Amino acid sequence: MFTSRVTELLGIRYPILQGAMAWIAGGRLAGAVSEAGGLGVIGAGDADRAWVEKEIRKARENTDKPFGVNLMMTSPYIDEVVDLVISSGVSVVTTGGGNPGRYMEALKDAGIKVLPVVASLALAKRLSRLGADALVVEGMESGGHIGEMTTMCIVPMVVDAVDIPVIAAGGIADGRGYMAAIALGAEGVQLGTRFICAAECDVHPAYQQKVLQSRDRATVVCGSTTGHPVRAIHNRFTRQYLQEEASGAGTEFLQQLGRGRYPAAAVRGEVDEGSILAGQICGLINRVQPAAEIIRDLVEDARRVQKRLGE
Numbered sequence: 137m138f139t140s141r142v143t144e145l146l147g148i149r150y151p152i153l154q155g156a157m158a159w160i161a162g163g164r165l166a167g168a169v170s171e172a173g174g175l176g177v178i179g180a181g182d183a184d185r186a187w188v189e190k191e192i193r194k195a196r197e198n199t200d201k202p203f204g205v206n207l208m209m210t211s212p213y214i215d216e217v218v219d220l221v222i223s224s225g226v227s228v229v230t231t232g233g234g235n236p237g238r239y240m241e242a243l244k245d246a247g248i249k250v251l252p253v254v255a256s257l258a259l260a261k262r263l264s265r266l267g268a269d270a271l272v273v274e275g276m277e278s279g280g281h282i283g284e285m286t287t288m289c290i291v292p293m294v295v296d297a298v299d300i301p302v303i304a305a306g307g308i309a310d311g312r313g314y315m316a317a318i319a320l321g322a323e324g325v326q327l328g329t330r331f332i333c334a335a336e337c338d339v340h341p342a343y344q345q346k347v348l349q350s351r352d353r354a355t356v357v358c359g360s361t362t363g364h365p366v367r368a369i370h371n372r373f374t375r376q377y378l379q380e381e382a383s384g385a386g387t388e389f390l391q392q393l394g395r396g397r398y399p400a401a402a403v404r405g406e407v408d409e410g411s412i413l414a415g416q417i418c419g420l421i422n423r424v425q426p427a428a429e430i431i432r433d434l435v436e437d438a439r440r441v442q443k444r445l446g447e
Contacts, residue, residue: 137442138435141301142324145249145269146228147202149173152314152431153251153272153303155328156206156230157280157413158182159402160339163191165427167198168336172428177204177230185216192224202227204251209234222246230272233281235259237266251303255283257293264298271298272326275306279329279367279415282306282357288320295321309417311437315445327430329415334427340405343412346371350418358411359394362387366394369412373397 142151152174154165158181166176176199178191188205195203205226207217210233218239221229229243231252236243243250244267253272254260260271273294275287283290287306295302304317305326317325331337333344346369356370358377368374377393385393394411401410425433 137318137438140323142270142303145301146175148175150431150435151303151324152434153177153204153230153305153324153326154331154427155278155305155326156180156204156232157328157332157337157402158206158208159399160332160337160343161206162338163194163196164198164338165331165334165336166191166203167195168334168427169331169431170195170201170203171199172431174427174431175202175204175228176427177206177228179206180211180217181206181208182211182213183217184213185220188217188220189224192220192226204228204230206230206232207236207239208232209236214239218242221248235263237263240266240268253305254294255285255290257290257297260294261297264300268300270301270303270324272303272305273322274326275304276367277307277416278305279355279418280413282365282367287317291317291320291322307415307417309420311434311439311441313417314434314438315441327434329417330421330430331427332414333421333424334430335424336427339402340407342405342407343402344424346407346412347414347418347421348423350414350421352416352419354418355414355416359390362390366411366413367415369414369418371410371412372408373411 150173154169156177156179158179161179166178169176228249249269251270252263276282291304301323303324304322308325309330359365397411400406401412
């Protein structure tokens, strides 16, 4: 149940990946997740080379096991961060924010495993042909930028269409979600929102508390009219944004309105006026735990589910 092509490919004990959340998924969290048997991932986001280099050092201080770096294709520092990842001996990258095709050859030549995050069947097929080692297939239940398909629908479609391993993401926080993903044909899972409430996550405590206080209908999707929908916990900012969006405000105005709101919440704790990115699964999260406990609980829960289904 916990051995798959994903564990073999990445050299990890459990096929459990930590989502690479920009600003808050640093080396401390990545190192803790990897040390516990999963794959920790540093969220480079729009950070420059110096920041990513510092977080790679932190991860190595916390583990000697494999960990990854997420490359955001829209980052203004993408070229220098790719160079850093190649030169520093990182073994895995996940990618987001576009097509990583132009970096694929250089990353693969360096022996790095490339796992793009995709939200559509077309992109999954394209990146599989370009040489991706596995795909993180993310449903719209997830936090942050989202696609249009649910995890339940998009994962089996991609599984049927490609020959490489599929890792399911979006709406997964415990062993029940893990087993559901395996039933859909995935060979691993990625958890993002659950690791917001890891003790090692570099996020403001007020942000964590908002996640812990959230219930089933806590999140909303903003930005649908701009073509870049984002899921966040409903607050004063999202209320204003949705009102402007409904009144027909233009894309440029909406982009300016949302600029800088995520780090305002995640780093500075401005949870009323900031953007609290989180997935729909936040209603299942009720405490802050060390990353190792999160993984342990998921594994034990999955084994209980497997036993119950067997009976």
